[in-house]
Amino acid sequence: MAGAIKLIGPDLVTETIPAEAIGGDVPFVGHLDGKPVVVVRTPDGVRAVGGRCTHYGGPLGDGLCDGERIHCPWHHAVYDVTTGEAVGAPALNPIPVYRATERDGQVTVEGPVEPSIPYRQPPANPESVVIVGSGAAGATAAETLRRLGYTNPITLIGEEAPVDRPNLSKDFLAGTAPEDWLPLRGLKFYADHDIELVTERQVESIDREQQEVVLDDGERFGYEALLLAPGAEPIRPPIDGADRPHVHYLRTLADSRAIVAAADAATDAAIVGAGFIGLEVAASLRQRGLAVTVIAPEEVPLAHIVGDALGRFVRDLHQEHGVELRLGRTVNEIRSDEVVLDDGSTVPAGMVVIGVGVKPRTGLAADAGLDIDKGIVVDDRLRTTDEHIWAAGDAARYPHPTAGPVRIEHWVLAQRQGQTAAANILGHDEAFTVPPFFWSQHYDIPINVTGHTGGWDEEIVRGDPAQHDVIVGYRSGNRIAAVASIYRDLDNLRAEVALAGDDQQALHGLLTEE
Template sequence: MNDAPAQELPDLTQGVAHADLLHAGKLVGRVGEAEVLLVLDGEKIFAVGAHCTHYHGPLVDGIAVGGEIRCPWHHAAFDLSTGEALRAPAFDRLPCWSVERQGDRIFVRSKREAGPYVQAPTGNIERIVIVGGGAAGFSALFELKRAGFTGVLTMIGAEKAPPLDRPNLSKDYLAGSAPEDWLPLRPASYYAENGVDLRLGATVSAIDPAKGAVKLEDGEELAYDRLLLAPGAEPVRLTIPGADLPHVSVLRSLDDCRAIIERAKTAKRAVVLGASFIGLEVAASLRAREIEVHVVAPEKVPMARVLGEEMGAFVRKLHEEHGVIFHLEDVATAIDAEKVTLKSGLSLPADLVVAGVGVRPRVALAEKCGLAVDRGVVVDAFLETSAPRIFAAGDIARWPDPHSGDKIRVEHWVVAERQGETAARNMLGARETFEAVPFFWSQHYDVPINYVGHAESWDAIKIDGDIAAKDCVLRYKRGGKTLAVASIYRDIDSLRAELEMERALGR
C-alpha cells in the first residue's frame, strides 16, 4: 500500500516508465492533487481514481482482472474502462483519465467525462414498489434509477430514517468515531430529486398478487407491475423479566443506536447478551467509550459455529485483551434496574444492557399473501418468488446457491446489496442469475475479519498462517471442496478465494 502524501507521488503528467508499471501491474501517481491508479490489465493500460468509493480502500492493493479492479477491503468492483461501480458495496463510480503512451513512457493528463451507464430494457414496466428501506431495497432503487427506469418508483420503509449504512451502527458510529451525517447512503434530497416516492415510517399490511397491489396500514393501496420484498430481519426480543426496562435495548435501527449512545454517556457497566458478530462489535464499541463490558452467551466458544473453534478462541482473547469479560455457557434469566441475573446464579451490575441474541427474517407479509416460505422466502435463481412479478432480496431470501449447491439464506449487508442490484435488473426484464459469492466483514478493534463463501457445516478447516499473529487464511472444506474462506490481513488471498469460487462456475 502506498501511503505517501499526494505531492510525493510521481507526477503522471510528466510520465512514468512503462517498465515500472509492467513490473508491478499497478502504480499510484498523481494528476494535480488527484491520486490516480495506473493499471495494466492484459495489454491495456487504464487510469482511474486510486481509492474505492465505498470506504476509501486503496485499490492498488486490490486485484485487476477481466477489465475490473476489485477493492481489497470489502470486495467492491469497478469497470476499468468507465469507472462504473459494478457491484456493491460501492455505488459511486471512479473518475477516469485518458492514458497516452509515448515510446517507453506513459502519460496521464486529461480527465475523461463519465459515459452513460448501460441501460436495461424496461419494457412495459411502469410501476415498481419496494418494501423495505435497508440494504437490498436501497441498492435495488439505486440500480433502477441508474439503469434508466423513469416510471413510478415507491419505497416503503418501516423505519423513520432513510436508507443508511447499517454496519456502522455497531461499529464506528456507536464507538463515537464517526458522525451521524456519515450514515445515510444518500442525502435526504436524493429521493425527491430522482423521482422516488419515499414512504418512511410506513407499513404494508397486505399484498394482493393477483391484483398487483400492496395495501398500507393506513388503507392506501398502491398498484405495481413489479414488487420487491426486502423488509430485512427483526431482532429476537428477550422474554425474561425486566426485558422491557428503559436501559435494555436491541440494536437494529438508528433509533436503537441513538438510545444506546445516550445511555452510554452516563453508563459505567454494560452487559451484552449474545456473542454474535453484532454483539461483539457492540462490546468493542462500548469499550471504546471506556465502559466496563461483560458478554454473556450460551456457547462455549464465541462464533465457533461460523468461524470454528480456533478463530473463535482468538476473537475471545482479542476482546479480553481489550478488557471485555466473558460469561460463556450461561444465559440471563432476569434484569432489573441495577443488575442482570444469570442462570448460574451470578449477578452482573449493569446500567446498560444490549441484547444481541439473533434475528428473524420478516416473512409474515409473504406468508399472509401465500408466497412459498421455508426458513425464509423461497426464490429462484433470478430472485423471483413463487408469485410472478414479486421478487425478494436480502435477509428474507432463501436462494439456490450455485457455489455450495445448497439453498441458503444469508443475513449480511453486502449480500443484500448485491441481491438488490440483481433483482432490480430482473424486474426490468433481464434474466440474470444471482451467482455472487457471499461476502461479509466484521471489525473488532483494529482487526478486520473478511469472509467469502458460505459454510453451514464443514468436515475440515485448513489454516494457512498464524491466527494469533493476525496473519491467516482459514479454508472451510466439506468433502474436499472449499465452501468458505475467512482471513485476517490477507486481503489478496480473500479476493483470490472469491475469484476461484467464481471461476468454478465458469465465470
C-alpha cells in the first residue's frame, strides 16, 4: 500500500559492510539487486532480511532491532530475523532472508536464500478447532495455528470473509484505496491451508456438554478447542430519527460500502461522535468533497485518550481541512436532511454517520454460562472459565500486567491476542503481556499510540504537534503507562519494547527534556 522505497546505503552486490557499522537497535540499510535489505546484529551473529514490511510496505530500515526480531516503524509488525517469519501482527507474510557472513571485520550479504524453519510439533494437538468470528483475532488465530504446525481441522465462522478493517474508515472510505486491497487473504489461501471458512452464517449457541457450536440453520460443528472472537458492535444511541435510511454506522465492509454509496449522492454529512472512528470518517468524507460537520459533547476531541495537546492538534487539523466542529453539543433529532442539536440549532445532513463507540458481543458466551464482566472473562492465557474455550479480541476482558482487568478495542491487539490464543490452544502456555498499540490517520497524518492507561496525572509533551514532530507520555504517579507520537516512529517502538519489559527508566529517558 506504499510506493517504492527509495534505495539507500551501499549496493551489497559489490560492497561489503564494516562489521563495526552493524549493532545497536537501529538496522544497517543497503540494497541488493534493486531491493532494500537491512542488516542487524543479534546475540547469534549478523542477520540480513528484506527491508520492506509486508503489511503496508513500511521501511524496516527505519525500524528497531530487538534481539532476534525487527519491528516495523509504521504499525509495529514484528519479524524473526533468522526465518523472516511475521511473528507479531499486523503483518501476516514473511520477509525475504539473505545470507550474511562476517569475516575479517567485514560483512557480505548474498541471496535471498530459503530460510531454515524448524519442524514444529505442537505440545497439544486438539482433534479440531472451531473459531467463532472472522475479524482480527479469529482470522489471525487460524493462520497462526497452521504456522505453528497444527494439521487437524480448523473451522472459521464469521459474517464476512476477513478484511483489513482499519482501512474501512481510512483509505478505502476516502477513495484512495481500491476494494481489492481489503481482503486479508483470498479465498484460495484458506482452501490451500485447509481452513474451512464459513461466512454469512451466525452461531446461535454453544453446546458445552457436546462440545459443539450450533449455527442459525441448525448445522453443528464439533470442537475440542473453541476460540470465541465475536468482536464488538456499534452502540446505537436512542436518538429520534436514528433509524432513518440515510443514517449509517461503520463496522463491516458492507457498512463502508453503504457510506461510500451515500457519499456519492450527498453533498453534506453530519458525524455524530468525535472519537477516532468519527474523525477518520470525517477526514475521509472531506477528501471526497463533502461538507462535513462533527457533533460531540466534549470540548476537546480525543482528550480522554491522547490528552489535551494531541486532542487540540486533531481539532485544529480538522478545522484547517474545512470540517465544522460543533463541540459541547448533542443531537436531539435526525431529520431527512438535517440534524437538530440540543440548543435548537440545525446542521444540514444529506447523510449521517454515528460513531459513539462499540459494545462487546458477549451474548453467545453469556448464554453458554461463561463468566461475563464487561466482556468475556479470560485469564492471562486467554482461556475462559471452560478449559476448552478461549476468547480474544474486542470482546475479551483480560488481566493487563499493570492496569488489571481490561477490554481493549484495537485491531493490532486483537490480532496479537489471536496469535497468543492459538499458541495456547496448542499447549505453548504463553501469557499475553503484549503492550496495546493502535494507529489513527487524519489527512495522512498518523498518530501512533502504545500502551494503556485508564487515566494519568501528567501529560509529558516533547516536541510540537503542529510541526508533526512530537512524542507524548502519560504518567500516573511515577509510572509511564503509555506514549503517543507523530513521526517519532523509532521512539514509539522503543517505548513498546520498554513497556513490554516494564522498563520505566527507558521510558522516562525517551521523554527527557529536549
